[in-house]
Amino acid sequence: MADVLILDKIRKSYNVGLPNETEILHGIDLTVAAGEFLAIMGPSGSGKSTLLNIIGLLDRPTSGRLTIAGEDTSGLDDEAITRLRGRTIGFVFQYHHLISAFTARENVMMPMLVDHGRPTPEMASRADELLARVGLERWRDNPASAMSGGQQQRVAIARALAMRPDLVLADEPTGNLDTASANEAFQLLRRINREEGATFLIVTHNLDLAHQCDRIIRIVDGRIPTGDA
Numbered sequence: 001m002a003d004v005l006i007l008d009k010i011r012k013s014y015n016v017g018l019p020n021e022t023e024i025l026h027g028i029d030l031t032v033a034a035g036e037f038l039a040i041m042g043p044s045g046s047g048k049s050t051l052l053n054i055i056g057l058l059d060r061p062t063s064g065r066l067t068i069a070g071e072d073t074s075g076l077d078d079e080a081i082t083r084l085r086g087r088t089i090g091f092v093f094q095y096h097h098l099i100s101a102f103t104a105r106e107n108v109m110m111p112m113l114v115d116h117g118r119p120t121p122e123m124a125s126r127a128d129e130l131l132a133r134v135g136l137e138r139w140r141d142n143p144a145s146a147m148s149g150g151q152q153q154r155v156a157i158a159r160a161l162a163m164r165p166d167l168v169l170a171d172e173p174t175g176n177l178d179t180a181s182a183n184e185a186f187q188l189l190r191r192i193n194r195e196e197g198a199t200f201l202i203v204t205h206n207l208d209l210a211h212q213c214d215r216i217i218r219i220v221d222g223r224i225p226t227g228d229a
């Protein structure tokens with residue numbers, strides 16, 4: 001199967017050129033095949049979120065090459081990066097970042113609106129289809145603020161899938177949920193991976209959940225220890 005993601009000697013420093021310049025990622029090599037469901041584990045402060053932000057095109061590496069869905073991102077300008085991000089990557093964060101006054105359906109429509117510029121009937125029906133997939137069809141007209149934490153995270157998962165991304169990045173998606181809701185959200189991600197073939201990278205501290213992934217990548221002090229990738 002084709003590789004959806006190739007990281008070649010990715011380095012990231014913060015505060016470049018300043019006295020407090022610090023290198024956080026020290027040359028990460030990682031190849032992920034289309035359809036893989038990967039756990040990323042590592043101590044707090046080891047660079048997991050920094051890495052996910054780079055893979056998600058929210059931040060640029062200081063050096064190294066990042067190839068996503070066959071596209072080498074190093075030569076792309078900001079506009080091309082934004083377009084590539086919108087069409088190929090879905091995000092699920094620890095805190096769902098829903099717009100609380102918007103309904104579930106409006107929240108799921110948001111990435112499509114940002115891409116297209118104005119709402120269409122197709123967007124609403126895509127949103128409804130996704131809400132049905134995450135078991136929330138009867139909640140679609142409820143404001144996000146009226147939903148439980150587990151439900152809100154399922155809306156966030158539906159939103160992440162809105163643009164049919166090749167790659168879904170989840171940074172501690174169950175970290176803020178009780179055990180039952182965490183399991184439910186995780187099994188939902190796993191099912192969508194199996195049904196749609198989208199690739200998933202999931203940062204988690206939960207060893208039980210990590211062991212249900214295809215592969216576990218460990219990050220320690222900004223490096224993947226030899227043998228992991």
Ligand SMILES: Nc1ncnc2c1ncn2[C@@H]1O[C@H](COP(=O)(O)OP(=O)(O)O)[C@@H](O)[C@H]1O
Binds near residue numbers: 050
């Ligand atoms: N914008 C930033 N500026 C400076 N240092 C940062 C910034 N973001 C993260 N760091 C530092 O980078 C290190 C890794 O952080 P992070 O990637 O958030 O780790 P993790 O997600 O594994 O807990 C930490 O030491 C953190 O303080």
Ligand SMILES: [Mg+2]
Binds near residue numbers: 048049050171
């Ligand atoms: Mg983090």
